[in-house]
Amino acid sequence: MNVIVCVKQIPDPALPGALDSSTNTLKRDGKLILDESDSYGVEMALQLVDKAGGGEVSLVSMAPNGEVSGLRTALAMGAAKAVLVSDPALQGSDALTTARVLAAAVGRIGGADLVIAATESSDGYTGTVPEQLAEVLGLPSVTFAKHVEIDGSTLKASRQTEDGYDEVECPLPALISVTAGVVEPRYPSFKGIMAAKSKPVDTVTAGDLGVDPVGWAGAGQQISDVAKAPERAAGEIVEDDGEGFAKIVSFLENLKVI
Amino acid sequence: MNVWVYVQGSKGAPTSASLELLTKARSLGDVTAFVGGDGAALAEAVGQHGAAKLYATGDLGGRLPGPAVSAAMQAVIEGGDSPDLIMFPQSYEARDVLSRLSVKLGKTVLTNNVDVAAAGGAVTVTTPIFGGNTLVSTTFTGDGPFLAGFRPKSFAAEPSGGGAAEVVAAAVPEVGPTGAAMVVATHVEETSGPKLDEAAVVVSGGRGLGEQAKYELIETLAKLLRGAPGASRAIVDAGWVPYSYQVGQTGKVVKPGVYIAAGISGATQHMVGMKGSKNIIAINKDKEAPIFGIADLGIVGDVHKVLPKLIEALQSR
Numbered sequence: 001m002n003v004i005v006c007v008k009q010i011p012d013p014a015l016p017g018a019l020d021s022s023t024n025t026l027k028r029d030g031k032l033i034l035d036e037s038d039s040y041g042v043e044m045a046l047q048l049v050d051k052a053g054g055g056e057v058s059l060v061s062m063a064p065n066g067e068v069s070g071l072r073t074a075l076a077m078g079a080a081k082a083v084l085v086s087d088p089a090l091q092g093s094d095a096l097t098t099a100r101v102l103a104a105a106v107g108r109i110g111g112a113d114l115v116i117a118a119t120e121s122s123d124g125y126t127g128t129v130p131e132q133l134a135e136v137l138g139l140p141s142v143t144f145a146k147h148v149e150i151d152g153s154t155l156k157a158s159r160q161t162e163d164g165y166d167e168v169e170c171p172l173p174a175l176i177s178v179t180a181g182v183v184e185p186r187y188p189s190f191k192g193i194m195a196a197k198s199k200p201v202d203t204v205t206a207g208d209l210g211v212d213p214v215g216w217a218g219a220g221q222q223i224s225d226v227a228k229a230p231e232r233a234a235g236e237i238v239e240d241d242g243e244g245f246a247k248i249v250s251f252l253e254n255l256k257v258i
Numbered sequence: 259m260n261v262w263v264y265v266q267g268s269k270g271a272p273t274s275a276s277l278e279l280l281t282k283a284r285s286l287g288d289v290t291a292f293v294g295g296d297g298a299a300l301a302e303a304v305g306q307h308g309a310a311k312l313y314a315t316g317d318l319g320g321r322l323p324g325p326a327v328s329a330a331m332q333a334v335i336e337g338g339d340s341p342d343l344i345m346f347p348q349s350y351e352a353r354d355v356l357s358r359l360s361v362k363l364g365k366t367v368l369t370n371n372v373d374v375a376a377a378g379g380a381v382t383v384t385t386p387i388f389g390g391n392t393l394v395s396t397t398f399t400g401d402g403p404f405l406a407g408f409r410p411k412s413f414a415a416e417p418s419g420g421g422a423a424e425v426v427a428a429a430v431p432e433v434g435p436t437g438a439a440m441v442v443a444t445h446v447e448e449t450s451g452p453k454l455d456e457a458a459v460v461v462s463g464g465r466g467l468g469e470q471a472k473y474e475l476i477e478t479l480a481k482l483l484r485g486a487p488g489a490s491r492a493i494v495d496a497g498w499v500p501y502s503y504q505v506g507q508t509g510k511v512v513k514p515g516v517y518i519a520a521g522i523s524g525a526t527q528h529m530v531g532m533k534g535s536k537n538i539i540a541i542n543k544d545k546e547a548p549i550f551g552i553a554d555l556g557i558v559g560d561v562h563k564v565l566p567k568l569i570e571a572l573q574s575r
């Protein structure tokens with residue numbers, strides 16, 4: 001069984017985000033890391049291939065400046081190879097263009113029984129790319145999958161819903177998007193990290209993939225304003241001296257909640 | 259301007275997020291609703307909230323809505339009834355339909371919006387970023403239909419007094435392999451008490467509770483205040499409580515009269531889900547915790563000391 005995982009390389013979410021003042025897009029010029037949301041997909045792919053008893057896990061990623069640090073992390077976890085789409089022309093691409101680029105990269109690897117993505121990225125969280133990608137690829141999909149099993153050529157998944165979950169069955173090839181916590185991502189071993197250094201990363205441009213238009217030219221949107229949201233007035237912060245609970249009681253009394 | 263609203267039904271009625279969007283759409287132009295499922299049961303509520311017409315696919319027979327409903331929408335649009343803007347509530351179902359439709363029509367999508375404005379044919383949406391401290395406005399370029407997803411509770415739902423909407427069938431065309439995923443069973447997680455996103459009081463617990471068993475404090479307090487218990491993602495991921503308890507960017511958006519955050523740090527992804535609460539009370543032992551930045555009342559202290567005393571005080575009233 002061959003699985004392709006879409007992984008995003010993002011600025012460290014622990015650092016405060018910033019907008020580029022000339023383009024009003026998120027700054028992505030520092031070092032990028034593997035989006036933690038994608039580590040679940042990588043782990044799930046490795047487990048499914050392992051259970052199937054053969055095949056491999058490949059990665060596709062779109063990132064500026066030929067960035068590979070995040071890909072190396074996923075390769076160190078056990079993925080075999082990667083296609084990286086890196087092209088200055090892609091700056092400003094919208095979610096639809098991103099899906100088209102990723103679809104072309106998935107096609108370049110070819111032979112996928114299953115494509116996995118996270119439900120949304122941690123830095124942009126548009127949350128539409130997985131399902132857009134499925135549509136471009138002409139695949140059925142199960143988004144928000146929280147439990148996944150492969151039974152022959154059928155995918156069986158539990159899919160998150162507003163008030164519980166659905167059991168969904170779908171023939172392969174298919175695409176799934178997985179929520180955080182579906183599996184416990186492994187830490188790359190020292191051996192894995194060393195091996196990852198020599199695993200193949202095929203770096204291509206949007207032109208190589210034949211996707212056009214891309215970037216600002218392909219985006220049907222324009223940022224028109226960036227403003228500070230109104231701040232909440234500062235509240236009363238008190239140290240608990242054993243009577244902190246009483247503060248809460250009188251606060252609730254004032255609001256007539258009790 | 260012609261505006262479509264994607265309406266989602268739940269237990270025979272439109273979801274509150276759908277009614278919120280219908281209400282907003284009324285202020286932008288003529289409103290038509292579209293539902294992936296049976297229309298008859300929803301026609302009255304949809305009409306009361308301002309839509310004259312309701313396109314309905316009829317029962318989907320177990321097919322997932324994404325490929326099926328987007329294909330039905332595309333067929334209506336290409337048949338000549340093309341809106342300028344389609345507003346989607348950001349639910350699991352609607353998000354799939356929105357994404358598939360964007361590829362079918364070759365149109366950009368903008369999600370996570372909390373507001374929309376139209377002026378002279380241009381449509382601009384507003385999205386909060388960085389945990390809600392910055393608002394970005396984005397204008398669609400090119401031709402419509404413009405596709406936009408909205409966070410729940412972005413607008414208040416209000417009936418307009420209109421009569422039932424006219425239900426018009428919108429058949430699902432053959433979609434081929436993309437439509438092959440089928441729902442074989444549905445599970446509803448039972449909850450008692452008010453619903454998390456409708457409760458007047460929400461009491462949420464986070465990793466600061468230390469262990470799963472301590473979540474009982476949250477449940478007890480929520481019950482005493484006739485509210486709903488909620489959670490940060492940290493404890494949902496840890497398996498202490500089901501996902502349906504999660505408040506935040508990838509969980510529910512809540513705007514109760516009172517929100518109590520106990521042992522929650524206040525990560526931006528949590529705050530976007532509860533920042534709109536009228537009153538926020540935070541209990542955290544770290545006085546530098548970001549949650550105190552938006553709290554109306556902050557208690558710097560140990561949840562294991564403050565919560566039991568608070569519960570005792572309320573029980574003895």
Ligand SMILES: Cc1cc2nc3c(=O)[nH]c(=O)nc-3n(C[C@H](O)[C@H](O)[C@H](O)COP(=O)(O)OP(=O)(O)OC[C@H]3O[C@@H](n4cnc5c(N)ncnc54)[C@H](O)[C@@H]3O)c2cc1C
Pocket residue numbers: 013037120121122123125463464465466467468489490491492493504505506507508509510520521522523524525526527528531541542543544547559560561562
């Ligand atoms: C893409 C993405 C989406 C996300 N979506 C969501 C979401 O929807 N909702 C969400 O909540 N999170 C979400 N997160 C996760 C978020 O970033 C945080 O990791 C999470 O909210 C942290 O939960 P927490 O506050 O319970 O835990 P922590 O951040 O670990 O905070 C625990 C807090 O408890 C305090 N504490 C510890 N012991 C005590 C004690 N005895 N008494 C009092 N206080 C104590 C600590 O001081 C600390 O502030 C998302 C993250 C990503 C990347």
